[in-house]
Amino acid sequence: MFSSKIGEPELRNVKKYERGLIIHHWDTDGISSAALLLQYLRKVKSELAIENYTPPIGNYRLSDDEIEKIGSKNYQFIIIVDINLPKNNILKLKEYSKAEVFYFDHHIQERIEEVHHLNPLIEGINGEKYPSASWFLNCYLNNSVTLPAVLGAVADHETRIKDKKEVYRTIGEYLEKSGLSFNDLLRMVELIDTNYKVGDREGVLKAPYTLLENDSRIILENPVWNKNLEVLRKEVEEQTSIPPTRREGKILIWDINTPHNITSTVTRRLAWKNNDSIVVVINRGWFPDRDQVYMRSGNKLFDSQELINFAHSLGYDSGGKEEVFAAVVPKSETEKLLEILLKRLKRGK
Ligand SMILES: [Mn+2]
Numbered sequence: 644m645f646s647s648k649i650g651e652p653e654l655r656n657v658k659k660y661e662r663g664l665i666i667h668h669w670d671t672d673g674i675s676s677a678a679l680l681l682q683y684l685r686k687v688k689s690e691l692a693i694e695n696y697t698p699p700i701g702n703y704r705l706s707d708d709e710i711e712k713i714g715s716k717n718y719q720f721i722i723i724v725d726i727n728l729p730k731n732n733i734l735k736l737k738e739y740s741k742a743e744v745f746y747f748d749h750h751i752q753e754r755i756e757e758v759h760h761l762n763p764l765i766e767g768i769n770g771e772k773y774p775s776a777s778w779f780l781n782c783y784l785n786n787s788v789t790l791p792a793v794l795g796a797v798a799d800h801e802t803r804i805k806d807k808k809e810v811y812r813t814i815g816e817y818l819e820k821s822g823l824s825f826n827d828l829l830r831m832v833e834l835i836d837t838n839y840k841v842g843d844r845e846g847v848l849k850a851p852y853t854l855l856e857n858d859s860r861i862i863l864e865n866p867v868w869n870k871n872l873e874v875l876r877k878e879v880e881e882q883t884s885i886p887p888t889r890r891e892g893k894i895l896i897w898d899i900n901t902p903h904n905i906t907s908t909v910t911r912r913l914a915w916k917n918n919d920s921i922v923v924v925i926n927r928g929w930f931p932d933r934d935q936v937y938m939r940s941g942n943k944l945f946d947s948q949e950l951i952n953f954a955h956s957l958g959y960d961s962g963g964k965e966e967v968f969a970a971v972v973p974k975s976e977t978e979k980l981l982e983i984l985l986k987r988l989k990r991g992k
Pocket of ligand 1 (some may be wrong): 673776
């Protein structure tokens with residue numbers, strides 16, 4: 644449906660404004676998408692004042708304080724990208740800021756009529772064609788293949804991007820032209836993601852500007868990111884080499900406690916290692932007051948959307964993708980939620 648808009652993005656209308664904000668996810672796809680937006684906005688109108696923002700790392704909703712603060716800054720437009728905020732959050736943000744709101748995403752979500760909501764999935768377009776927000780945005784902006792577009796796609800799927808034949812062919816062509824290897828891409832993604840994994844929110848906010856340099860060496864040789872990576876690799880290795888804490892048939896549970904935000908990485912690695920199982924990882928160490936509960940299966944052994952809706956109905960922050968379920972739960976309620984989820988999984992729902 645939006646294909647008719649390619650070449651004529653409705654985003655171009657922001658040239659009538661002076662001030663805008665980009666709210667993006669803290670991971671490589673969010674950072675890459677923010678870089679693509681910055682690049683586009685500069686091209687559309689060089690005098691535009693653009694700021695970027697990411698919620699406190701791990702929070703998939705904006706607090707009332709954050710919404711009021713953003714709302715008081717007189718942004719005329721706000722672009723949300725690659726972060727699956729709840730609908731009421733986005734509506735409140737619109738109401739408080741009185742800004743024109745654009746929302747680009749590739750997560751499963753219901754359509755929000757009140758904003759410019761651009762998501763291939765809600766148009767019924769096969770997600771295979773748009774593996775990341777950056778990829779979708781790059782198509783929407785009618786760019787040729789760019790480094791940020793590729794990095795976002797590789798970030799969201801790692802080596803499994805190779806299974807998405809059409810996209811991977813394009814990535815292959817890009818690699819050939821740029822002289823980079825697929826491993827270079829993986830390494831860049833890993834480096835960019837170190838910012839959020841060590842909890843450096845300022846680093847996340849600066850990263851889109853580093854990507855704007857359009858120079859892979861600047862990414863690969865970044866000294867801070869390389870140092871972060873050393874620390875994190877060691878920690879992931881440790882956490883994925885221990886046996887599960889608990890087994891329930893096809894369900895394997897790891898109860899871990901790490902101060903780094905590596906729960907998603909650890910869950911992904913464990914799911915790949917245990918292809919016939921549902922992997923559940925509970926990390927007690929990232930938030931002081933809440934636990935992260937992640938669930939993943941390489942073989943689609945559960946319906947993540949059903950579980951996400953269910954967790955939402957219980958009032959928990961929850962999100963995910965086709966094969967991933969993630970929730971953040973007050974520490975006193977973790978065991979309760981876990982038991983309910985296990986019961987549901989065993990019923991085969
Ligand atoms: Mn993404």
